[in-house]
Structure formats: C-alpha cells, structure tokens
Amino acid sequence: MYDVLTILVDGVVYASWLFIVALGLTLIFGVLRILNIAHGSMYAIGAYAAVTLAPLAPALGLPPVFSLLAMLIAALAVAIVLAPLMERGLLRLFYGRDEVLILLITYAVFLILEDVSKLIWGVNPYYLFEPRNLFGTVEIGDLFYVGYDLMLIALAAVCGLAVWLGLNKTKVGKIVLAVIHNPDVSACMGVNIARIYLLAFFVGVFLAALAGAFTAPLISVQPGISVSVIILSFAVVIIGGLGSIPGAAIGAVVVGIVRAAAVYELPEAEIFIVYLVMAIVLVFRPEGLFQRTQARKI
Amino acid sequence: MSGTPLKQALKGLMAGAALAAFGVGAAGQASAEETFKIGVVTFLSGQAAESFGVPAWDGGRLLIEKLNAGEVPAPYDTVGFGGMKIEAIPIDEAGGATKQVQEFRNLVQREQVDAVVGYVSSGDCLAVAPVADELKALTILYDCGTPRIFEDGQYEYAFRTAAHATMDNVSIARYLQARGVEIDSIAGLNQDYAWGHDSWRDFTASMGQLYPDADVVAELFPAFGAGQYGTEISALMRERADVVHSSNWGGDLQSFILQSMPRGLFQRSQVVFSAGDHVIPALGNNFPEGVILGARGAYGLMSPDTPLNNWWFETYQERYGVIPVQAPYRMAQALLGLKSAIEKAMAANGGARPTTDEIRMAMKGHEWEAPGGLIQMKLGNGHQAIQPTAIGTTAKDSDGNITVVDIERFAAECVNPPAGQNSVDWINAGFPGAQCE
Numbered sequence: 001m002y003d004v005l006t007i008l009v010d011g012v013v014y015a016s017w018l019f020i021v022a023l024g025l026t027l028i029f030g031v032l033r034i035l036n037i038a039h040g041s042m043y044a045i046g047a048y049a050a051v052t053l054a055p056l057a058p059a060l061g062l063p064p065v066f067s068l069l070a071m072l073i074a075a076l077a078v079a080i081v082l083a084p085l086m087e088r089g090l091l092r093l094f095y096g097r098d099e100v101l102i103l104l105i106t107y108a109v110f111l112i113l114e115d116v117s118k119l120i121w122g123v124n125p126y127y128l129f130e131p132r133n134l135f136g137t138v139e140i141g142d143l144f145y146v147g148y149d150l151m152l153i154a155l156a157a158v159c160g161l162a163v164w165l166g167l168n169k170t171k172v173g174k175i176v177l178a179v180i181h182n183p184d185v186s187a188c189m190g191v192n193i194a195r196i197y198l199l200a201f202f203v204g205v206f207l208a209a210l211a212g213a214f215t216a217p218l219i220s221v222q223p224g225i226s227v228s229v230i231i232l233s234f235a236v237v238i239i240g241g242l243g244s245i246p247g248a249a250i251g252a253v254v255v256g257i258v259r260a261a262a263v264y265e266l267p268e269a270e271i272f273i274v275y276l277v278m279a280i281v282l283v284f285r286p287e288g289l290f291q292r293t294q295a296r297k298i
Numbered sequence: 299m300s301g302t303p304l305k306q307a308l309k310g311l312m313a314g315a316a317l318a319a320f321g322v323g324a325a326g327q328a329s330a331e332e333t334f335k336i337g338v339v340t341f342l343s344g345q346a347a348e349s350f351g352v353p354a355w356d357g358g359r360l361l362i363e364k365l366n367a368g369e370v371p372a373p374y375d376t377v378g379f380g381g382m383k384i385e386a387i388p389i390d391e392a393g394g395a396t397k398q399v400q401e402f403r404n405l406v407q408r409e410q411v412d413a414v415v416g417y418v419s420s421g422d423c424l425a426v427a428p429v430a431d432e433l434k435a436l437t438i439l440y441d442c443g444t445p446r447i448f449e450d451g452q453y454e455y456a457f458r459t460a461a462h463a464t465m466d467n468v469s470i471a472r473y474l475q476a477r478g479v480e481i482d483s484i485a486g487l488n489q490d491y492a493w494g495h496d497s498w499r500d501f502t503a504s505m506g507q508l509y510p511d512a513d514v515v516a517e518l519f520p521a522f523g524a525g526q527y528g529t530e531i532s533a534l535m536r537e538r539a540d541v542v543h544s545s546n547w548g549g550d551l552q553s554f555i556l557q558s559m560p561r562g563l564f565q566r567s568q569v570v571f572s573a574g575d576h577v578i579p580a581l582g583n584n585f586p587e588g589v590i591l592g593a594r595g596a597y598g599l600m601s602p603d604t605p606l607n608n609w610w611f612e613t614y615q616e617r618y619g620v621i622p623v624q625a626p627y628r629m630a631q632a633l634l635g636l637k638s639a640i641e642k643a644m645a646a647n648g649g650a651r652p653t654t655d656e657i658r659m660a661m662k663g664h665e666w667e668a669p670g671g672l673i674q675m676k677l678g679n680g681h682q683a684i685q686p687t688a689i690g691t692t693a694k695d696s697d698g699n700i701t702v703v704d705i706e707r708f709a710a711e712c713v714n715p716p717a718g719q720n721s722v723d724w725i726n727a728g729f730p731g732a733q734c735e
Binding site: 003006009010011013014017118123124125127129132133137142143144145146149215217218219220222223224225227228229259260263264267268270271 | 342343344345347348352490516517518519520521523524525526528529530532533535536548549552553556557560561562580581584
C-alpha cells in the first residue's frame with residue numbers, strides 16, 4: 001500500500017513539473033504549428049533569471065515569501081523579452097514554410113541561447129536555497145516530502161486550469177481556438193492573426209520560464225539543464241497528442257507514474273521506460289491519446 | 299644602396315639564421331630561451347567544466363606560471379621544464395571523442411606541441427591513446443578514471459599520472475571497515491554510464507569481500523544530467539539501507555544533495571560519495587555533515603601536511619579564493635610528473651633537450667612527489683600510476699564551516715591492484731598482494 005502511495009506521490013510531483021513545461025510546448029504547437037526545440041532554453045533561462053532575481057527579496061529585507069514573487073516576475077520578464085524577439089523577430093519570417101525548416105530554426109535558436117546563457121551567467125552553477133524551505137516538510141507514509149515539491153502540484157494545476165479556462169471561457173480564448181481551427185477564415189473574419197500568434201507564443205514561453213524558475217530551488221542551475229527537459233517534454237506531448245492540453249496533462253501523469261514505478265520495481269528500465277510507453281502509444285494511436293485523427297491535406 | 303631597408307632585413311635574417319644554427323649545433327643545451335610546448339585539453343564548457351575542467355585549467359596555468367618563474371618549492375624549483383619555459387595551449391574537451399581525436403591531431407601535427415596533457419572523459423582517453431602511439435606523441439592522461447586503458451590495451455606514448463577509479467571505491471569500503479561501521483545493507487545511486495556502473499561494480503565487489511553478509515537492496519542508475527531525483531530518493535529512503543553509495547559528480551551530485559538533504563536521507567542512511575569533494579566549494583556550508591567523502595586521492599581538505607602540498611594549497615586558495623579540489627591536484631601531479639621526467643631524461647643525456655622518446659623512457663616506471671603524495675608509475679607496464687589516497691567524513695568546524703574529519707589514509711599498494719592484475723579480478727580474489735599498514 002505504501003509502495004502504491006509513494007509511487008503515486010512521486011509520480012505526480014514529477015508529472016507536475018513536466019506538465020508546466022509540456023503545456024507551453026503543446027500550446028505553441030497547437031496555435032502556431034511550431035515544434036519549438038528552443039522551449040528547453042526558455043526553461044533554462046527562466047531558471048537562471050530566478051536565481052538572479054529571487055535573492056534580491058531577502059537582500060532588500062523583504063519576507064522570504066517574496067522570493068516566490070520574484071521567481072514569478074523572473075519568468076514574466078523572460079517571456080516579455082524573448083517571446084516577441086523570437087516570434088516577431090524570427091519565426092514569423094518563416095510562416096508557411098515547411099514545418100521541418102521551422103523545427104531546424106528553433107534548434108538553431110536553442111544552440112544560440114545555450115551559448116548566450118554561458119556568456120551571461122558563465123559555466124559555474126547557481127543555487128537558490130531559500131524558497132525550498134518555505135513550506136516545511138510533510139510526512140506521507142514513512143517518508144518525508146518537501147512541502148515546496150508538493151506545492152508544484154498546485155502550481156501545475158493552476159497553470160493547466162488557467163490555460164484551459166482562458167481558451168474555453170474567454171473571448172480571446174475563443175478567438176485563439178478559431179485561429180487553431182482555421183487561421184485563414186479567422187483572418188477573413190477580422191482576427192489579427194499576428195497578435196494571436198504572439199499571445200500564444202508569449203504564454204508558451206512564460207510557462208517554460210515559470211517551470212524553470214520554480215525548478216531552480218531543486219537543482220544546481222548550470223549549462224545543460226535545457227536538454228533533458230525538452231526531450232521529456234516531447235515525449236509527454238507526443239503521448240498526449242500534439243496540441244492537446246488534456247493530452248499534455250495525461251501524458252505528464254503517465255510519464256511521471258510509469259517512471260516512478262520503474263524506479264521502484266524495475267530500476268534498470270528507468271531510462272527507457274518513458275520512450276517505451278511513447279512507442280507503444282504511437283503504435284496504436286500515432287496521433288497521440290487525445291488528438292483526433294485528421295484527414296491529410298494534399 | 300647597401301643601406302636599403304630590404305638589404306638590411308636580409309642581412310639580419312641571415313645573421314639570425316646563422317646564430318640559430320650555431321646555437322643548436324654548438325651545444326644542444328636546453329635554455330630559458332627555449333620553450334616546451336604543451337597542449338592542455340580539459341573541459342572548458344559543458345557539464346564537466348565547472349567541477350573538473352575549469353579548476354584543472356586554473357590549477358594548470360597557475361602552476362605553469364609559478365614553474366616558469368622558478369617559484370615552486372624544491373625539488374621543482376628549476377625554471378620551467380629543465381630550464382625551458384612552458385608554453386601551454388588550452389583546448390576545450392567538449393564535443394565527444396571523435397572531435398577530440400581531431401583536436402589531438404591538430405595539436406600534434408599543426409601546433410607541433412611537445413606533449414599533450416589532458417582528458418577528463420574516459421571515452422576521450424580511450425580514443426586518444428592509440429592515436430598517441432600512431433603519431434608517436436607524448437601524451438599524459440591526467441584525470442580519466444576507467445581502468446580499461448592500460449588493462450585492456452598497451453600503449454607506448456600514453457601515460458596516466460593518476461590512479462584509476464578502482465582505488466576510489468576500494469578505499470571507501472576499507473574506510474567503512476576501518477571506522478567499524480556496521481553494515482547489513484547497501485544501496486547505490488550512480489549515473490547511467492560507464493563511470494557510474496564501474497564505480498558501483500567496484501564498490502559492491504569490495505563490500506562483498508569486506509562485508510560478505512551485506513545485501514544490496516537498491517541499485518539505481520538515473521540518466522546522466524537527470525536533475526530530478528525525487529523518486530530515487532523515496533526509493534532509497536524506503537529501503538533504509540545502512541549505506542547509500544554514489545559516485546555522482548558535478549550538477550548531478552549537487553542536485554541530489556539539495557533534493558535529498560531536506561528529506562532526511564542523510565539521517566536515515568550513512569551516505570558515501572566516492573568522488574564528492576569537488577562540490578564543497580560550490581555548496582559551502584550547505585554540504586551535509588556526516589557524509590563519508592572521497593576525493594580520488596589525498597587532495598584538498600584531505601591532503602597531507604607536506605611543504606609542497608601546503609605551498610600548493612595556499613597558492614591556489616590565494617589566487618582563486620576557493621580551496622583546490624581533485625581536478626587542480628590531478629593537473630598539478632601530471633605537470634610535475636612531466637617536469638621531473640623531462641629533467642630525468644636531461645640528466646641522462648648531459649643536459650641537452652631530450653627527445654620525445656627519451657622523455658617517454660624516463661616516464662616509464664617513474665616516481666615523483668606530488669602535492670597529494672608519492673606517484674608511482676607501477677601499473678600498465680610503467681604507464682599507469684598508483685598513489686596513496688584518503689577518505690574522511692564531513693563535519694562543521696567551530697566556525698560553522700564544512701570540513702573533513704576522521705581522515706583515514708591508505709597506502710597506494712593497499713587500494714590499487716598489483717602490476718599485471720585486472721582490477722575486478724583483484725577485488726573478487728580478495729585483494730591478493732594488498733599492502734595495508
């Protein structure tokens with residue numbers, strides 16, 4: 001019983017981190033049809049921005065909880081700077097071109113941002129200890145969990161809910177959905193497509209940076225952290241279905257729990273179990289769990 | 299017209315050429331005007347840069363500066379290498395083995411270096427060693443860990459001036475026994491590549507000899523660079539192993555410590571980090587107390603109290619504001635080994651600049667004093683070093699700073715296999731021939 005509970009808790013904690021990143025990735029794909037490899041860089045820069053800004057809160061004599069606010073502001077700042085620069089300054093020039101070409105462009109951006117990060121922050125690691133102590137520890141079964149890690153579950157739920165409500169219950173969201181379904185008809189109806197694209201890209205980048213910022217207290221922030229996260233996020237959105245928000249949520253939970261179960265019951269399978277699940281899903285549902293089969297346009 | 303600038307320049311060139319020819323032909327003595335050019339290859343970018351590559355290069359260039367100024371204590375107080383100024387060309391090790399073979403060829407054939415000192419990655423060492431023989435280029439492998447280089451292969455121009463990874467884990471097991479730690483169960487979390495698997499294999503094999511009744515209750519191999527260890531920490535805590543072993547390094551080790559410390563892993567099990575000293579400068583007082591720690595040699599906070607080591611420790615700390623950890627120590631012992639071999643070769647040939655083959659022969663089976671102790675090229679037909687090592691336990695000093703206490707020192711012959719014996723076979727046979735004081 002304890003084992004099942006532990007696997008569930010560990011799996012959901014891992015899934016919540018992964019979901020925030022994958023949510024941004026799937027949103028950008030859903031609206032702009034761009035598979036953004038540079039999403040991992042946004043995550044890393046979000047983490048770097050957080051370790052730069054968050055220590056300012058205690059330095060200014062503010063209560064420790066303000067470091068969480070600083071992390072939020074850091075993620076926002078990353079999105080405000082990088083989203084318009086990348087979407088308006090680069091990607092829009094290639095809209096309508098082959099999706100593979102745009103994929104390669106985002107890969108180039110990923111490589112450039114890796115080096116830009118090194119130029120700005122160097123190769124030495126950064127740490128952010130304080131925020132992780134804000135929520136104490138919680139005993140579940142006979143194990144102790146850090147309250148901060150459990151808080152990430154709530155953060156992921158808030159992000160998912162906010163994006164879902166934003167898309168389905170607001171006017172702007174309805175417009176975004178219209179653009180997803182048919183950008184040409186939406187444009188004919190007077191929708192400013194460029195603005196919708198920028199908005200979606202902005203939210204996507206913000207979510208990646210937010211995940212990075214709130215992961216920073218758990219890890220040593222240094223070059224290379226962008227790589228593993230983007231690979232796992234791709235696995236999540238492919239399992240769930242590219243462009244599907246419920247799919248990203250289910251994909252993240254599947255990856256998190258399957259991986260946790262592997263660590264406990266079959267440790268030697270931990271590395272490839274996620275990709276095994278992805279392969280199985282692709283065999284039976286090549287479009288992912290939550291993506292409707294679509295006729296191919298010729 | 300004899301005074302035209304062109305003619306003057308030609309005269310100058312001819313005179314210079316004549317002097318140079320005379321200088322070489324007349325004596326062949328090495329002098330301060332001569333240089334000894336080395337390529338220094340280590341990680342200057344990527345995940346191994348912060349932990350190993352950059353501190354190693356920092357240590358290397360500091361030592362080269364001091365050697366060139368003749369400011370290193372005896373017996374290394376002669377200028378440079380036997381009077382020749384050392385010129386170092388740093389090369390980034392990032393990019394994989396194929397790229398490193400190209401870089402190695404560039405260093406030897408285009409830059410015409412006299413020797414190459416480098417390589418943290420075992421994959422790079424394995425790739426470069428045969429090329430060193432092919433090009434007949436003197437190559438000093440200063441850090442990489444895999445025993446396979448000279449256990450599976452035989453090279454004439456490649457030397458490794460530091461003990462291989464078997465020492466690290468045998469010494470940890472011996473430390474546990476020496477400190478009387480009672481162990482019924484062990485668990486491990488190691489990176490999923492050769493280093494992690496080899497370290498765990500050597501540790502469990504050593505524990506099998508010293509603690510034959512101890513059970514392995516968990517073997518975890520998360521991906522290199524995984525970053526998130528929440529599930530693994532739960533699994534380790536659930537097993538309540540008496541000892542948790544990890545050979546993790548760099549960001550992986552730091553993340554593992556940061557994530558496991560508030561969850562109480564260090565209270566529930568005795569944690570041992572076989573190569574963990576290098577994260578102390580980064581984590582500072584956030585490094586947990588009570589951890590059994592290896593440094594891949596008697597380095598840093600576990601280094602011996604000798605004039606050479608005290609000079610090295612203080613010089614490094616004064617220059618960079620942090621304590622030297624394993625990487626700069628290993629670079630220093632490589633450079634000092636090269637220096638002493640060159641000077642040994644020069645002494646044998648009357649003080650002339652030695653050839654690559656003369657240095658190579660001098661290096662074979664060579665011994666020299668390094669900051670971490672006596673280095674002896676006893677394995678791999680005189681191409682592989684053994685060295686003494688030390689293991690300790692972390693604690694806070696009276697000022698609240700992290701330090702290492704309860705240090706146990708192990709002789710080189712106690713924790714390294716004897717010549718001609720494969721490491722794993724040696725451990726599994728019960729360490730035959732081990733000489734422990």
